[in-house]
Amino acid sequence: MKIIRSEVSITEPAFGREISLFEEPEKLLLLDIETTGLSRERSAIYLIGFGHLSGNNIKTVQFFAEHPAEEPVILREGLSFAKSFDILLHYNGKHFDLPFLEYKALKYGTDYPLKKLREFDIYAAIRPLKKLLGLTSLRQREVEGFLNAAGDDPYTGRELIRVYHDYVKAPSDELLSPLLYHNREDILGMLNILPMLRYREILSMTPGYLGHRINSYPGFDGSQKEELIIELSHSLRLPADFRSLNGSVFISFEENRVLIRVPSVQLTLKHFYDNFRDYYYLPFEDTCIHKSAAAGVDKEYREPARRETCYTKASGLFVPGCKTPGFTLFRPEYDSMDEYISLSELNKKEALLSYGTALLKELIDKRT
Structure with a gap:
């Protein structure tokens, strides 16, 4: 297992207004995982990435499994690291990252502290805006592009599965670098797309x-x-x-x-x-008339109105x-x-x- 720590300095962040919505920003933990597939039962977690604020810096901590057999190790160490935070920030983690982690924790008998944390799903918060903003997709990279905040990572998570398998066979920094970079970019990207929440103000x-x-x-x-x-x-x-x-x-x-x-x-x-029972339909005139005004209309020229008439x-x-x-x-x-x-x-x-x-x-x- 490898634990990789990095730090990025930020000045006047674009997300400053949104991060202030959280009571204690430094108790906020960003989460993103990388897996060898979509199935919790058949796939492995090979990278658990976290990010958190520290003054004017964003610190990332990544728990990397050099072999799928190290999955329980990075799970135990990663979840233990998360215990000291109060709020979990993720992007559609409710439907992927969190169920994946909880399933694996149950499988290995590992404590699962994430359930005790409050959570905020950026994806769920901006999903109502998709139609208004004309977005064809809510993939994180597309949302970053909408805000002109897209990174330069050339890979998708799917493409990196093969890179990880190649690393397991022959470990090298050349193969490790894109795996870590992709995960780190997703973590930092979550903060960059927090300004999307401002569009919700259109509703009010x-x-x-x-x-x-x-x-x-x-x-x-x-x-x-x-x-x-x-x-x-x-x-x-x-x-x-x-x-x-x-x-x-x-x-x-x-x-x-x-x-x-x-x-x-x-x-x-x-x-x-709506109140069709109060009306007559006049077939020859193709219209309806309220019963209170129909006294002068012969019965053969009127019929009880239906919803459709x-x-x-x-x-x-x-x-x-x-x-x-x-x-x-x-x-x-x-x-x-x-x-x-x-x-x-x-x-x-x-x-x-x-x-x-x-x-x-x-x-x-x-x-x-």
Whole structure:
């Protein structure tokens, strides 16, 4: 077994604001492991890496198994090292690192102190932001790239499995170096992506209204298209500007401005009423009428409304709908998932501000 210690000096770290969220930053322990595969039963842990803050330095401690037979040794020594910390910081460790370590601790009868630590999963914290930020993946390296904080490690964890097997056969510093470097970069990278947490402030922000306009442009088919552009202000201190396209909604976040662009389409749609038992459907007019107003309609021209026929129709320009009070939602049919709002409803800045804010918040996944 090898124990490798290193130290990196930091000045004015980008993550300073986020690290202050933790009561005692020096009691914070970063964790990342390297394994010979994804299966806890068939694969071995060959490297357990930790990182912790010490003044203006980040210290890393790596427990490396020179042979898979040393797995119980690095497990015992690594878990013993973790005992003196209070909070465990990891990236999706809840679904990989921690179950792997706990399984191995049970297998070898080793004390498992990590359950006693509070933990913070960066991956789980930023997962709701994936759609809003237009990220195709939440792999740690992609998130680092989004923040322009990507390292220069050329390897993936999968690629290093073969490097480790080669090391076991013929140990050398040349083979050891990329194994340690990859793990250390993942540990340091966790701190570098902590500023991602600032994007969660979008959910609670109160934007201001700057303006709106209807923009005409030629479509791919040569026809004339229109879009609604809403410009909002914000006072958030985000780590980086971003643009994203979600369905038909385009969003651009800049330093103090948000630009939202949605298509405006000429359609004939239906607004469905929930209390369908209070309505009659008029087949010849293809609409419904409340029973209190149906006294003058002959019985042969009306029938009890069903969920699917309890609607009134409207034609005009529509924009994508959102779940916010105060707007009338329209759909092509009752069971359609596509919802729209009449552009005519967005005729005041209060309505435009409410609509734009709702679009932003709907792009944040609120599931835990």
